[in-house]
Amino acid sequence: MDMLISILEQGLIFAIIAMGVYITYKILDFPDLSVDGTYPLGAAVTVALISAGMNPLLAMLASIAAGAIAGLATGLIHVKLKVRDLLSGIITMTALYSINLRIAGKANVPIFNMPTIFNNSITNSLFSGALAPYKTLIIIFVVVIVAKLLLDWYLKTKSGYLLRAVGDNPVVVTSLASDKGSIKIIGLVIANALVALSGSVMAQQQRFFEIQMGTGTIVIGLASVIIGLNLFRRFRRTKPTTSAIVGSILYKACVAIAITYGLSATDMKLVTALLFLIILVLGRERRSRRKADA
Amino acid sequence: MLDLKHISKIYNPGTINKTCIFQDFNLSINSGEFVSVVGSNGSGKTSMLNIICGTIDVDAGDILINGENITSMPDFKRHRRIGRVYQNPAMGTCSEMTILENMSMADNKGKPFSLTPGTNKKRIPYYREILQQLDLGLEDKLDTLVGSLSGGQRQALAVIMSTMTDIDFLILDEHTAALDPRIAETVMELTDKIVREKGVTTIMVTHNLRYATMYGNRLIMMHQGKIVLDKSDSGKEATSVTDLLGLFNAISIECGN
Numbered sequence: 293m294d295m296l297i298s299i300l301e302q303g304l305i306f307a308i309i310a311m312g313v314y315i316t317y318k319i320l321d322f323p324d325l326s327v328d329g330t331y332p333l334g335a336a337v338t339v340a341l342i343s344a345g346m347n348p349l350l351a352m353l354a355s356i357a358a359g360a361i362a363g364l365a366t367g368l369i370h371v372k373l374k375v376r377d378l379l380s381g382i383i384t385m386t387a388l389y390s391i392n393l394r395i396a397g398k399a400n401v402p403i404f405n406m407p408t409i410f411n412n413s414i415t416n417s418l419f420s421g422a423l424a425p426y427k428t429l430i431i432i433f434v435v436v437i438v439a440k441l442l443l444d445w446y447l448k449t450k451s452g453y454l455l456r457a458v459g460d461n462p463v464v465v466t467s468l469a470s471d472k473g474s475i476k477i478i479g480l481v482i483a484n485a486l487v488a489l490s491g492s493v494m495a496q497q498q499r500f501f502e503i504q505m506g507t508g509t510i511v512i513g514l515a516s517v518i519i520g521l522n523l524f525r526r527f528r529r530t531k532p533t534t535s536a537i538v539g540s541i542l543y544k545a546c547v548a549i550a551i552t553y554g555l556s557a558t559d560m561k562l563v564t565a566l567l568f569l570i571i572l573v574l575g576r577e578r579r580s581r582r583k584a585d586a
Numbered sequence: 587m588l589d590l591k592h593i594s595k596i597y598n599p600g601t602i603n604k605t606c607i608f609q610d611f612n613l614s615i616n617s618g619e620f621v622s623v624v625g626s627n628g629s630g631k632t633s634m635l636n637i638i639c640g641t642i643d644v645d646a647g648d649i650l651i652n653g654e655n656i657t658s659m660p661d662f663k664r665h666r667r668i669g670r671v672y673q674n675p676a677m678g679t680c681s682e683m684t685i686l687e688n689m690s691m692a693d694n695k696g697k698p699f700s701l702t703p704g705t706n707k708k709r710i711p712y713y714r715e716i717l718q719q720l721d722l723g724l725e726d727k728l729d730t731l732v733g734s735l736s737g738g739q740r741q742a743l744a745v746i747m748s749t750m751t752d753i754d755f756l757i758l759d760e761h762t763a764a765l766d767p768r769i770a771e772t773v774m775e776l777t778d779k780i781v782r783e784k785g786v787t788t789i790m791v792t793h794n795l796r797y798a799t800m801y802g803n804r805l806i807m808m809h810q811g812k813i814v815l816d817k818s819d820s821g822k823e824a825t826s827v828t829d830l831l832g833l834f835n836a837i838s839i840e841c842g843n
Binding site: 446448449450451452453454456457460461463464465466467468469470471472 | 660661662663665666669670672676677678679680681682683687688690691692694695696698699700701702703704705747748
């Protein structure tokens with residue numbers, strides 16, 4: 293039971309990343325490595341502000357804003373300075389490593405015994421007795437659902453239509469007299485804001501910031517998105533955000549099973565990379581088969 | 587009124603692959619004209635369209651719309667007044683979006699793409715009505731992904747999308763070339779009908795000499811970046827497919843092909 297709760301908690305926190313990566317990778321076709329920096333950025337901003345005595349909810353909003361600015365940077369580097377997509381992300385990610393250290397102050401910052409969105413007078417009185425063990429999970433769930441509904445809503449707006457169009461066929465966006473560059477930037481801003489939100493929630497759940505926590509974020513996000521989309525491929529009515537959330541939880545479940553069967557936590561990045569490779573290859577085979585059918 | 591004045595364009599300058607597309611190219615198109623452009627491959631037809639739309643920059647010369655110089659205007663801004671249909675039916679529509687979503691976007695061209703709902707439900711009957719005219723059954727498939735339509739259906743949709751809002755110019759880049767003869771006919775008739783109804787100035791590049799003589803009120807033949815034939819109204823009506831073929835052959839022999 294504890295393991296199930298832990299999988300759901302971790303899976304849901306990473307589901308926010310998966311939704312962000314869905315925007316960049318799937319909608320924009322942009323391999324955005326800046327998320328490896330914006331995830332710890334969200335955590336760094338959160339621990340710094342909570343340590344300084346700020347309300348954890350406000351700290352979370354500040355993290356979202358910080359992530360949005362980082363996404364803006366990647367977008368401007370790519371669109372205005374015409375640097376290749378992959379490199380733009382690497383530049384932002386590298387710069388963020390130093391920036392995150394500056395914001396947090398040092399490589400490892402604990403926030404034990406400080407108020408968080410999980411641990412404050414309001415939530416503690418709200419979730420007492422039998423509900424107490426599920427408090428963290430329920431709060432994470434609420435955050436994820438709010439993020440999902442907002443993203444679903446956005447993708448149905450005029451601006452959201454253009455975002456989907458620019459990844460699908462940029463020529464159409466130009467034909468619609470809109471600048472495809474600015475739309476790409478908007479997509480990167482939203483994606484990185486989501487990833488930083490995930491970092492903020494994670495820092496508050498595990499009660500510390502650690503500079504290495506971002507390594508491999510993009511791979512985990514991509515793996516979750518691809519698992520989710522492949523799983524729901526046959527059900528066209530499923531919202532991609534839902535697929536991303538389910539994919540993320542499944543991914544974390546796979547990882548948890550691997551650990552129970554004796555893999556050390558230090559092997560995790562290797563397992564992640566191999567798992568991701570398998571998913572990519574399987575996904576590609578299916579695509580080419582579909583083309584052959586057509 | 588569209589003016590191309592003293593246009594020069596060289597691809598790969600300073601290399602062994604240097605290709606001069608245009609040298610002091612001039613063309614003037616009056617409002618309301620429907621110009622058919624024919625010419626062999628590499629004669630500069632598509633390059634001319636790309637120059638008008640801003641897809642490629644010119645090395646020298648000016649592009650004017652109604653007297654306003656748009657040479658340095660970015661492509662997406664020019665498209666506020668230009669609608670364009672490409673040879674490849676996939677270019678004019680978004681395959682991962684539904685017919686309704688595609689049409690909603692086209693309907694909103696020129697207005698801000700804000701945070702209001704992407705589809706205006708009140709416009710759906712109007713979209714259905716436009717699609718009905720095509721007689722392709724698309725009006726009952728509004729929620730179908732465009733990617734699952736046939737090339738002809740996609741191209742018909744692309745023609746409609748490019749002309750949904752008020753535009754000054756319609757640019758057709760061999761837009762029936764990739765379609766089977768029957769659907770090509772449908773798309774061409776649809777195009778002609780829309781052009782007549784809206785009175786929009788149209789430039790149509792085509793390899794189909796019959797279409798070139800049948801449609802429009804001005805005919806231009808291009809060769810090696812120059813205009814070798816330019817007939818309007820009665821002059822155009824007197825030009826037959828055989829005349830064009832004759833001229834084509836004469837030019838080709840001259841080049842040693």
